[in-house]
Amino acid sequence: MDWPAQVTVREVGPRDGLQAEARILSTEEKVRLIDALTEAGFGRIEVTSFVHPGAVPQLADAEAVLARIRRRPGVIYSALVPNRRGAERALACGVDEISLFVSASETHNRHNVRRSIAESLAGFVPVAELAAAAGVRLSGYVVTAFGCPYEGDVPEEQVERIVGAYRDLGVAAVYLGDTTGMANPAQVDRLCRLLKQRFPDLELGLHFHNTRGAALANVVAGLQAGITVYDGAVGGLGGCPYAPGATGNVATEDLVHMLHEMGIATGVDLDRLLAAARLAQELMGRELPGFVLKAGKRSDLVRSVQARQAAREAEG
Numbered sequence: 001m002d003w004p005a006q007v008t009v010r011e012v013g014p015r016d017g018l019q020a021e022a023r024i025l026s027t028e029e030k031v032r033l034i035d036a037l038t039e040a041g042f043g044r045i046e047v048t049s050f051v052h053p054g055a056v057p058q059l060a061d062a063e064a065v066l067a068r069i070r071r072r073p074g075v076i077y078s079a080l081v082p083n084r085r086g087a088e089r090a091l092a093c094g095v096d097e098i099s100l101f102v103s104a105s106e107t108h109n110r111h112n113v114r115r116s117i118a119e120s121l122a123g124f125v126p127v128a129e130l131a132a133a134a135g136v137r138l139s140g141y142v143v144t145a146f147g148c149p150y151e152g153d154v155p156e157e158q159v160e161r162i163v164g165a166y167r168d169l170g171v172a173a174v175y176l177g178d179t180t181g182m183a184n185p186a187q188v189d190r191l192c193r194l195l196k197q198r199f200p201d202l203e204l205g206l207h208f209h210n211t212r213g214a215a216l217a218n219v220v221a222g223l224q225a226g227i228t229v230y231d232g233a234v235g236g237l238g239g240c241p242y243a244p245g246a247t248g249n250v251a252t253e254d255l256v257h258m259l260h261e262m263g264i265a266t267g268v269d270l271d272r273l274l275a276a277a278r279l280a281q282e283l284m285g286r287e288l289p290g291f292v293l294k295a296g297k298r299s300d301l302v303r304s305v306q307a308r309q310a311a312r313e314a315e316g
């Protein structure tokens, strides 16, 4: 297998990660976290969402967050947008990318945005027009693309239909979301190959939650199918307030660590990312699920084992 030389890792912790966390961070705390992620070298960061403030109270300060973060030139700071009202708010803040979202299953979409899939898609038309007029990048998530907590299996044709609708809207990228960690590597391989064949000119990205521990295995399946864009949430923050049993995205530092060990470049500074993960843990006031956060980098292993050994010898 020829692995790609480089992949794009999108940091979505400040949006997907925070939206389901019980502890509401202050605007200042969010800005500190996003600035630390910018320092880590990400080219793309999803910073917030412009949804109804009552639906996701954690992100009700989207405008203030965007106004205060230190934006590094060239970095794409994106926000999730459900409708025209959200697009108007996002554009007023000068976002670099608007990410639309619709579920591949009717039931989840109704729970999430109180609309049918067809109604969501129809509502995206004016958003696409606004984004195009403003010259802002447009992308779209397919939520529950690999399975739905309410409906179970999601037919591949349904995902294909939504990707086609996004393509017709003129999006630059489509991100396939495994919202509740239901994907397996064989399924990822099959769906990605199918979509790449059907939509060869569209950028496809993968967004895995690690609910059942399969996220990194699914990333490898995606790499084998030729996908080069992956989402992660710092520390493994995350979930979905409208999906029972949802937990965090794959921890970005685990993803970046694995990719670097495989010889795949990401442009991300892993040490700075780990510092951001420790900050996220401190801000949330709880242990986050990321593995490398606890175990350290592979390259640090021998050093830390030797240090422990020396400490034991000094004690004894």
Ligand SMILES: CC(=O)SCCNC(=O)CCNC(=O)[C@H](O)C(C)(C)COP(=O)(O)OP(=O)(O)OC[C@H]1O[C@@H](n2cnc3c(N)ncnc32)[C@H](O)[C@@H]1OP(=O)(O)O
Binding pocket: 016, 019, 049, 050, 051, 052, 053, 055, 056, 080, 082, 083, 085, 086, 087, 089, 101, 112, 113, 114, 143, 179, 239, 240, 241, 242
């Ligand atoms: C898998 C994932 O992680 S997806 C992300 C997690 N899920 C979410 O973020 C869900 C977000 N959902 C929502 O924000 C809501 O369900 C909506 C906005 C999509 C739909 O809610 P509805 O109540 O049906 O909206 P509706 O269009 O009827 O408008 C109701 C009111 O909300 C306001 N509103 C609608 N959209 C927005 C918005 N994007 N931002 C702020 N206010 C809004 C309207 O202006 C209206 O206000 P008014 O009563 O003062 O006139």
